[in-house]
Amino acid sequence: MQVNEELTVKIEKLSNLGYGIAKHDGMVIFVENSCPGDTVKIKISKANKNYSNAKVIEIIEPSPHRIEPFCAMQKVCGACQLQFIDYDYQLELKRQIVEDAMRTIGNLDLEIKKPVPSPEQKEYRHKIQYPISQTKVSKRMLAGYYKPGTHEIVNIKHCPIQPKICDNIIDFIRDKSQEFGITGYNEKKHSGDLRHVVIRISATNDKCLVTLVVNATKSFEKLKNFAQCIFDNFKEVIGVCANYNSKRTNVILSSKTECLCGKDFVKERILEKTFKIGPNTFFQVNPKSAENIFKYVKEHIKNNFENPLLLDAYAGVTSFGICVADVCKKVVSVEENKDSVVLASEIIKNNDIKNIEIHNMDAAKYFQKEKRKFDVVILDPPRKGCTKESLDEAARLCKGQIIYVSCNPATLARDLKYLTTEKGCIVNSVQPFDMFCHTYHIENVAIISVSSQN
Numbered sequence: 001m002q003v004n005e006e007l008t009v010k011i012e013k014l015s016n017l018g019y020g021i022a023k024h025d026g027m028v029i030f031v032e033n034s035c036p037g038d039t040v041k042i043k044i045s046k047a048n049k050n051y052s053n054a055k056v057i058e059i060i061e062p063s064p065h066r067i068e069p070f071c072a073m074q075k076v077c078g079a080c081q082l083q084f085i086d087y088d089y090q091l092e093l094k095r096q097i098v099e100d101a102m103r104t105i106g107n108l109d110l111e112i113k114k115p116v117p118s119p120e121q122k123e124y125r126h127k128i129q130y131p132i133s134q135t136k137v138s139k140r141m142l143a144g145y146y147k148p149g150t151h152e153i154v155n156i157k158h159c160p161i162q163p164k165i166c167d168n169i170i171d172f173i174r175d176k177s178q179e180f181g182i183t184g185y186n187e188k189k190h191s192g193d194l195r196h197v198v199i200r201i202s203a204t205n206d207k208c209l210v211t212l213v214v215n216a217t218k219s220f221e222k223l224k225n226f227a228q229c230i231f232d233n234f235k236e237v238i239g240v241c242a243n244y245n246s247k248r249t250n251v252i253l254s255s256k257t258e259c260l261c262g263k264d265f266v267k268e269r270i271l272e273k274t275f276k277i278g279p280n281t282f283f284q285v286n287p288k289s290a291e292n293i294f295k296y297v298k299e300h301i302k303n304n305f306e307n308p309l310l311l312d313a314y315a316g317v318t319s320f321g322i323c324v325a326d327v328c329k330k331v332v333s334v335e336e337n338k339d340s341v342v343l344a345s346e347i348i349k350n351n352d353i354k355n356i357e358i359h360n361m362d363a364a365k366y367f368q369k370e371k372r373k374f375d376v377v378i379l380d381p382p383r384k385g386c387t388k389e390s391l392d393e394a395a396r397l398c399k400g401q402i403i404y405v406s407c408n409p410a411t412l413a414r415d416l417k418y419l420t421t422e423k424g425c426i427v428n429s430v431q432p433f434d435m436f437c438h439t440y441h442i443e444n445v446a447i448i449s450v451s452s453q454n
């Protein structure tokens with residue numbers, strides 16, 4: 001197969017990264033913006049030894065699940081890979097992605113149920129992180145997502161998967177920055193002021209926390225004035241923070257954040273508990289879908305355990321622990337991010353919860369020194385999953401069930417394989433939840449029974 005070669009193919013299924021998969025002469029082709037069931041004419045954009053990549057140049061026969069995307073930018077922006085597929089079929093395709101990962105990576109023959117849909121399919125995303133740059137000549141500020149596979153910013157004026165207020169704040173920042181002498185970041189030269197704008201919007205009261213990520217080590221006059229202007233112009237903005245990130249890095253936030261105006265948190269109400277979310281603390285981007293997961297986990301614990309001792313690891317602001325504390329004897333939480341742990345103790349106090357103990361540590365290190373045995377261990381690691389050491393220790397510490405929450409089916413399947421083959425665990429179920437509609441991402445909750453041998 002050669003670059004620029006044109007072929008007509010039928011799309012058979014969806015890959016775990018949201019590409020349509022077609023086969024030609026035994027070669028796998030990943031086709032952008034295509035849907036299983038489509039017959040399409042494609043042009044090869046990249047030819048590798050074992051597979052090729054291609055773009056659609058003509059839809060010959062569309063899949064019956066193709067719909068008109070509701071965002072005009074869908075093809076260029078790259079954030080909503082599946083928006084041209086009807087929502088019900090998106091869920092079915094994600095179910096298949098999870099089932100495939102369990103079978104091929106996890107060696108697990110599990111029947112996966114359809115994902116629990118997101119309660120909202122538009123304006124569901126309550127955290128945005130826009131990279132910023134500026135045009136070469138007119139120095140106009142650009143803000144949006146990167147074009148797929150590049151660091152070229154698509155200047156987004158309206159994004160329908162985020163609350164409308166985000167468009168207004170971003171527009172304001174784009175327009176007013178020049179007036180305040182704030183420049184957009186140039187990644188190649190590592191110059192300019194503003195690198196990213198991060199907005200966290202409360203799904204409970206619509207208040208917004210704006211964080212300006214700047215290429216600086218401390219605050220400066222222009223930045224303070226700019227922050228004040230944003231704060232004064234939007235009644236929805238509860239606070240404006242600066243995050244100082246002067247390193248040449250792709251990591252968005254450094255650990256140094258300062259509140260320049262107002263408050264440095266928004267509040268979120270989940271399962272009758274009030275949470276605070278700061279600029280540097282993890283909280284799910286789709287709070288209403290997250291609430292479905294917390295409810296599911298709480299119900300499972302309530303129905304299967306009596307007054308359990310529970311370990312909430314990779315806890316963030318102890319979201320799971322706080323939601324399930326009233327059906328547990330005691331919750332012990334472990335999180336390595338200091339800001340999250342500080343906020344967690346405030347949240348626990350404000351909600352008058354008395355049975356949570358929190359530790360600011362690396363999970364695996366904490367597990368090693370823990371002597372108690374837990375009825376339930378919740379693991380909710382980042383996308384890369386758990387280390388073997390932390391799985392070994394989690395299995396040792398657990399005398400009942402591990403509840404593994406994951407945003408990456410591939411690493412979940414890998415870790416489940418390790419737990420079943422090396423630790424004698426049994427995977428009872430894997431339930432997907434759609435937190436990230438119109439993207440290929442999918443959250444899963446796996447319930448695992450731990451062998452008493454560990």
Ligand SMILES: C[S@@+](CC[C@H](N)C(=O)[O-])C[C@H]1O[C@@H](n2cnc3c(N)ncnc32)[C@H](O)[C@@H]1O
Nearest residue numbers: 282314315316319335336337362363380381382
């Ligand atoms: C996917 S988030 C889950 C947070 C929380 N369970 C929630 O639902 O809001 C993963 C969390 O793990 C934390 N983390 C990452 N690596 C860790 C480690 N080695 N030990 C402890 N916590 C870690 C991150 O700071 C982050 O808060």
